[in-house]
Every structure is written in C-alpha cells, then in structure tokens.
Amino acid sequence: MNLRIPGPTPLPPDVLAAVGQQMINHRGPEFEALFGETSRWLKVFYETDNDIYILTSSGTGGMEAAIVNTLSPGDKVLAVTIGVFGDRFAEIAEAYGTAVTRLSFPLGQAAEPSVVAAKLAEEGPFAAVLLTQNETSSGVTNDIQALAAVIRASAQPAPLILVDGISGMGAIRLQTDAWGCDAVVSGSQKAWMAPPGLAMVSFSPRAWEAYAKARLPRYYFDMGEARKYAKKNQTPATPNISALYGLHHSLKNMVAEGREAIVARHTHIGEYCRKGMLGLGLTLFADPAHYSNTVTAANLPAGFSASKVLEELRVKYDIICGASKAPGLEVIRIGHMGYVSDADIDQVCSALKVILGR
Numbered sequence: 261m262n263l264r265i266p267g268p269t270p271l272p273p274d275v276l277a278a279v280g281q282q283m284i285n286h287r288g289p290e291f292e293a294l295f296g297e298t299s300r301w302l303k304v305f306y307e308t309d310n311d312i313y314i315l316t317s318s319g320t321g322g323m324e325a326a327i328v329n330t331l332s333p334g335d336k337v338l339a340v341t342i343g344v345f346g347d348r349f350a351e352i353a354e355a356y357g358t359a360v361t362r363l364s365f366p367l368g369q370a371a372e373p374s375v376v377a378a379k380l381a382e383e384g385p386f387a388a389v390l391l392t393q394n395e396t397s398s399g400v401t402n403d404i405q406a407l408a409a410v411i412r413a414s415a416q417p418a419p420l421i422l423v424d425g426i427s428g429m430g431a432i433r434l435q436t437d438a439w440g441c442d443a444v445v446s447g448s449q450k451a452w453m454a455p456p457g458l459a460m461v462s463f464s465p466r467a468w469e470a471y472a473k474a475r476l477p478r479y480y481f482d483m484g485e486a487r488k489y490a491k492k493n494q495t496p497a498t499p500n501i502s503a504l505y506g507l508h509h510s511l512k513n514m515v516a517e518g519r520e521a522i523v524a525r526h527t528h529i530g531e532y533c534r535k536g537m538l539g540l541g542l543t544l545f546a547d548p549a550h551y552s553n554t555v556t557a558a559n560l561p562a563g564f565s566a567s568k569v570l571e572e573l574r575v576k577y578d579i580i581c582g583a584s585k586a587p588g589l590e591v592i593r594i595g596h597m598g599y600v601s602d603a604d605i606d607q608v609c610s611a612l613k614v615i616l617g618r
C-alpha cells in the first residue's frame with residue numbers, strides 16, 4: 261500500500277520492528293533511558309533549549325495542553341487561522357472560555373504578517389496568539405519567523421506565541437528559541453515517522469510564567485505534573501510505550517541523517533510532487549509563495565469528482581491520498597512527509613495520469 265495521506269505516515273521497516281518490542285515497566289530504568297534520549301533528540305529538531313514534554317495523546321491533545329496551561333477564563337486570544345487546523349486551535353480556546361478573536365485568511369493563503377500586525381495594533385493587547393506552522397488542509401506553510409516577529413513587537417509584554425507545528429516539525433524548520441515561540445506542538449504520526457499516540461510540546465520560560473497564573477481547568481494535560489515526572493524521565497500516567505519505541509528509533513535515525521539533510525529532502529520531495537502534478541496539467545491549490553513541503557493539494561480538472569478519483573486510486577492502485585477538508589472543493593491532497601521516496605510520488609502521478617486520461 262502507498263499511504264500518501266498527511267498522517268499517519270508509513271513507518272520505515274526498522275521503526276516498525278522497534279514498535280513491536282515487548283512492554284517494559286514505565287517506572288523502571290529501561291523506560292527512563294528511552295524517554296530521556298527521545299526528549300533530548302527532539303530538541304535538535306525543535307532548535308530549542310526549552311524542555312519538551314511527551315504526552316500520550318494525538319496532536320490535538322498537545323494543542324489543548326498549550327492552551328489550558330497558559331491561559332485563564334476571559335483572556336484575550338488572537339487565533340490566526342488559514343484553514344481547518346487553525347480553526348481547531350481557535351475552537352479549543354473557545355471551548356475553555358477564553359475570549360477568542362479569529363483572524364481568518366482564505367483557504368490556500370498564508371497568514372499575512374502585516375495584517376496580523378494591524379489586528380494586534382487595533383484590538384490588542386492579547387494574552388496569546390495561536391498560529392499554525394503548516395496548514396495540512398490546504399498545503400500551505402506559514403512564515404512563522406515573520407509572524408512571530410510582528411507578534412513580539414506588538415506589545416510589552418508580548419502575547420504568548422502558541423504554535424501548532426504538527427504537520428511541519430521534523431520536516432520544515434522552526435527555530436523555537438530564535439523566533440521566540442512559547443509553545444510548539446507536534447505529533448508522532450506526522451514527519452516523525454512514528455505511530456500515532458504521542459504529542460510533543462515545548463514550553464518556554466515565558467510559558468512557565470504564564471502557567472503559574474493560568475486558571476483554566478487542567479488535569480490530564482497539566483504541564484506542571486509533566487515537568488515533575490520528566491525530571492525522572494517519567495510521565496504522570498502510563499505512556500504509550502509502543503509509540504515511544506517507534507519515536508525513539510526514528511529520532512535516532514533522524515539525528516544520524518541530520519536536520520539540514522532532512523529539511524533538504526523535504527524541499528526536494530515537495531518540489532518533486534508539485535512538478536508531477538503540474539506535469540499532469542493540474543493546478544495547485546495553495547498560494548505559490550507558501551507551498552508546503554509536507555503536503556500538496558492539487559485541483560482536479562473540471563468534471564472530475566475528488567471522491568471518485570480517491571476511490572479509484574485506492575481500489576485499482578492501492579494508493580491512499582487525502583480528500584479536501586472543505587466541502588465542495590474537488591481537491592486531492594498528497595502527503596509527502598517522513599518516509600517517502602520519489603518512486604512513491606511517481607506511482608501517484610502514473611495512476612492519476614490514467615485515471616484523469618492525461
């Protein structure tokens with residue numbers, strides 16, 4: 261099967277084997293070594309000296325953790341959204357009773373820093389700004405560096421910068437410390453090439469200051485508890501040991517390959533996939549200035565239904581691509597993060613060539 265959805269992603273064979281290891285005591289020395297190394301290796305890709313907490317949940321739980329540990333009821337939050345996952349971040353903040361202002365950009369576009377700056381000047385100060393590094397629903401990567409710069413310059417003290425990096429981290433650079441991101445969330449099943457079930461969240465000193473005052477309810481995702489246990493390389497509750505085996509093994513490989521090499525590999529595969537789609541005469545959904553190197557959204561030609569094309573890819577070719585998340589859009593999405601080769605993309609292109617009669 262050629263699993264080309266933007267997560268979960270296929271596991272390399274050695275990672276798959278690591279996932280199959282026997283269970284161990286999560287309060288014992290083997291676990292502590294596993295957890296400690298995994299935490300340390302994550303920092304290489306997060307480009308941070310901050311602590312990174314490994315939570316047992318999908319990525320959405322990590323987004324919730326970033327909110328409940330830093331904010332209080334009624335706090336003003338600016339949710340900058342460019343698609344489905346930006347909307348989800350806003351919904352979590354709303355569900356917990358913060359005062360959310362949404363700044364939405366059209367699907368397919370990136371957030372424009374000058375528009376964000378104007379909103380901050382008009383309606384600020386905000387306690388926090390929510391950003392998406394890579395909007396998986398539209399195949400767009402935001403310029404987090406530029407967005408973080410205008411947010412930090414907008415007020416004194418600056419709003420907290422909480423970033424959903426779930427479909428970018430480990431493939432697209434994000435300089436957590438240099439850019440001043442206070443919490444950055446990622447998920448094991450995306451570019452990390454590990455099974456679903458772990459969310460990783462970095463937490464800056466400013467985020468910890470906010471934690472001390474934050475009054476939203478929290479229990480399972482209490483970062484103070486996570487910090488207490490992480491000092492002993494443990495977690496407050498039973499962690500997803502199998503996923504951690506996979507993440508640990510994958511990160512070991514990734515550290516050996518090197519951050520720059522991995523980013524370059526994704527730059528290549530992103531370009532390769534876009535070239536393939538354009539070669540079929542398709543147009544791309546995203547703004548060309550902000551193409552994502554982890555997921556490509558392609559518009560189907562008039563007369564083709566995305567659901568039928570996806571069905572044919574699956575049934576006849578054993579290729580699984582993603583649907584558009586927006587109703588009425590005849591768009592297919594091709595994931596190319598983590599364990600993916602040119603040949604995987606070639607297969608998608610050859611199949612589409614036949615299905616679309618190109």
Ligand SMILES: *Cc1c(COP(=O)(O)O)cnc(C)c1O
Nearest residue numbers: 318319320345394396426427447
């Ligand atoms: C996949 C994804 C999520 C949701 O992650 P889950 O692990 O399904 O909870 C959130 N944001 C982005 C950008 C994603 O790609």
